[in-house]
Amino acid sequence: xxxxxxxxxxxxxxxxxxxxxxxxxxxxxxxxxxxxxxxxxxxxxxxxxxxxxxxxxxxxxxxxxxxxxxxxxxxxxxxxxxxxxxxxxxxxxxxxxxxxxxxx
Numbered sequence: 001x002x003x004x005x006x007x008x009x010x011x012x013x014x015x016x017x018x019x020x021x022x023x024x025x026x027x028x029x030x031x032x033x034x035x036x037x038x039x040x041x042x043x044x045x046x047x048x049x050x051x052x053x054x055x056x057x058x059x060x061x062x063x064x065x066x067x068x069x070x071x072x073x074x075x076x077x078x079x080x081x082x083x084x085x086x087x088x089x090x091x092x093x094x095x096x097x098x099x100x101x102x103x104x
Contacts, residue, residue, distance in 0.1 A: 038097050042089035048073040057085050059094050062103040 040059065044066060045052050051070035057063070062083040066075045078087040082102025085093045095103040 036098060038094045039091045040094060042085050042091040044068075044075070044084065044088045045090070046071060046073055046075065047088065055085075055089070057089075057091075057093055062093070 040057050042055055042057055043052050044055050046068040049068060049071040051068060053069055055066070063085060064077060064083060066084040066088070067073070068075065075084050075088055077083050081087040082096065083093050085091065086096055086102070091097070093103050095101075
């Protein structure tokens with residue numbers, strides 16, 4: 001190939017594991033789409049007593065358990081959710097916000 005020829009790019013293909021989802025913005029920066037803005041704070045609502053608590057989400061690990069400061073209930077993720085933020089928070093965990101299949 002000469003230096004004036006453009007190399008043909010392979011077409012973007014969705015990951016087979018995600019069953020047709022669109023590629024992440026960081027995987028195709030040439031599309032002009034901005035990467036999603038992630039939120040790292042969530043308000044967890046206790047299903048037992050209804051109290052709401054502001055919490056900072058970890059970015060490097062799942063939080064499987066969370067103890068309600070009001071009533072002491074130990075919260076766990078609901079079936080199908082990766083962490084307590086995805087089950088009981090008003091904002092899902094950063095990996096889910098970024099389009100991945102949870103934080104694990």
